[in-house]
Amino acid sequence: MLTALARTGEEVALVLVGKQVSDATGGELLGRVRQLHPHAKRALLVPSGAWAGQPTAAAILDAMAVGRIDYYVPRPAASHDEVFHEAVSSFLLEWATDRRVVPHTVHIVGEEWSGRAFELRDVFQRCAVPHDFCLADSDEGRELVAKAGPEAKLPLMVLPDGRALSDPSNTELAEAAGAPLALEEHAFDLVIVGAGPAGLSAAVYGASEGMRTLVVDEGGIGGQARSSSRIRNYLGFPKGVSGARLAEQAYEQASVFGASFVFFHRATGLDRLREGLNVSLSDGRRISARAVILATGASYRRLGIPSLEALNGAGVFYGGAASEAHGLSGKDAYIVGGANSAGQAALHLARYARRVTLVVRAQSLEAGMSHYLVREVEATPNVEVRTGTAVVGGGGEGRLQELVS
Numbered sequence: 001m002l003t004a005l006a007r008t009g010e011e012v013a014l015v016l017v018g019k020q021v022s023d024a025t026g027g028e029l030l031g032r033v034r035q036l037h038p039h040a041k042r043a044l045l046v047p048s049g050a051w052a053g054q055p056t057a058a059a060i061l062d063a064m065a066v067g068r069i070d071y072y073v074p075r076p077a078a079s080h081d082e083v084f085h086e087a088v089s090s091f092l093l094e095w096a097t098d099r100r101v102v103p104h105t106v107h108i109v110g111e112e113w114s115g116r117a118f119e120l121r122d123v124f125q126r127c128a129v130p131h132d133f134c135l136a137d138s139d140e141g142r143e144l145v146a147k148a149g150p151e152a153k154l155p156l157m158v159l160p161d162g163r164a165l166s167d168p169s170n171t172e173l174a175e176a177a178g179a180p181l182a183l184e185e186h187a188f189d190l191v192i193v194g195a196g197p198a199g200l201s202a203a204v205y206g207a208s209e210g211m212r213t214l215v216v217d218e219g220g221i222g223g224q225a226r227s228s229s230r231i232r233n234y235l236g237f238p239k240g241v242s243g244a245r246l247a248e249q250a251y252e253q254a255s256v257f258g259a260s261f262v263f264f265h266r267a268t269g270l271d272r273l274r275e276g277l278n279v280s281l282s283d284g285r286r287i288s289a290r291a292v293i294l295a296t297g298a299s300y301r302r303l304g305i306p307s308l309e310a311l312n313g314a315g316v317f318y319g320g321a322a323s324e325a326h327g328l329s330g331k332d333a334y335i336v337g338g339a340n341s342a343g344q345a346a347l348h349l350a351r352y353a354r355r356v357t358l359v360v361r362a363q364s365l366e367a368g369m370s371h372y373l374v375r376e377v378e379a380t381p382n383v384e385v386r387t388g389t390a391v392v393g394g395g396g397e398g399r400l401q402e403l404v405s
């Protein structure tokens, strides 16, 4: 059945395997699924209480560690087993998010892949907002521009409610994302700079204690975590959670308690007043607060090769594994780096790209990557590892065409 579906190009979202993963047929079937339907979620159906049996528990952990399954699901116990339904729904949501078929997508139309159109895509990626991009001279692009009317200017953003924003500024984007108007007239108890996991946690606890709380971020929500395709060690998510999903949930939780957010604005100054503090924003506005939490995290080191910097968004992406995977279907991808972020990115891209090559300066993957990821990378057939190598140059005409190592 799976072979027939692959032959006719049908999408398979989820395969639940009822066989023992330790027996040959179970393992072989899962291997075939990965080949035939690389995007399908794969889970093992196990009897409830399977963890009690040491060999079964060890086989499940092993299958997860080498990426043969995404997770396990206890067999339905009764005819209406809502726990089972919830597990299936959450797999389907993950699959739909990966495949960009979730509803409420923001459409971005641009003249080229790089420049301001890329900045807008990046902004939405950083806000964990489902979005897609098309060129203005594609069929879809022409249709969206025509619908927006004769005044439309590129890059164009079409929101899920049908509103179109022509070449929007960061302030317009922040307001479209719900930033409070007349910010300077509000008196906040707490201003948090940074909407990564630390800033979002602070927002949940500040707002839930009744403080008037504002979160400012120069990007969107999630910080570094938003580029993680699966975080397995966050409290309360035994199955793992994508960084984008974690950030969305935390953002919703903080908002429900009344926290406000201003995205796409950098905090540029902090001054003590006679009473309280003032935070200055990149657009010159000043916000007063009784307390300020700086949760500014860390930013990425860059390659610093001018010919590659010029191609940012046109084949060169920083931490873009989750956002760019879709566009890499059937292509070759190179990942520069040999630690955990590179390992997670390789495993995620391997579901889409024809071949993924990790370019690692160290002499071995073990030098910088967690053991469980090394095992998974080694067990993924279309991932190649080149150790003792660094990228020193590269370029292309409007799009990345070569890398020099």
Ligand SMILES: Cc1cc2nc3c(=O)[nH]c(=O)nc-3n(C[C@H](O)[C@H](O)[C@H](O)COP(=O)(O)OP(=O)(O)OC[C@H]3O[C@@H](n4cnc5c(N)ncnc54)[C@H](O)[C@@H]3O)c2cc1C
Pocket (backbone or CB within 6 Å): 193, 194, 195, 196, 197, 198, 199, 216, 217, 218, 219, 220, 221, 222, 223, 224, 225, 226, 227, 228, 229, 230, 231, 232, 233, 265, 266, 267, 268, 295, 296, 297, 298, 299, 319, 340, 341, 342, 344
């Ligand atoms: C690809 C990847 C995978 C990862 N996987 C895991 C994992 O599986 N498990 C795990 O435990 N950890 C993981 N991490 C690490 C984890 O994401 C970080 O430890 C975590 O995000 C740190 O949170 P933070 O809120 O302190 O800072 P950050 O996430 O760095 O967020 C800081 C925020 O502050 C904002 N900011 C900075 N300066 C300013 C300013 N002046 N004005 C306004 N805003 C500002 C930034 O835009 C950013 O949004 C991963 C990281 C990456 C990159």
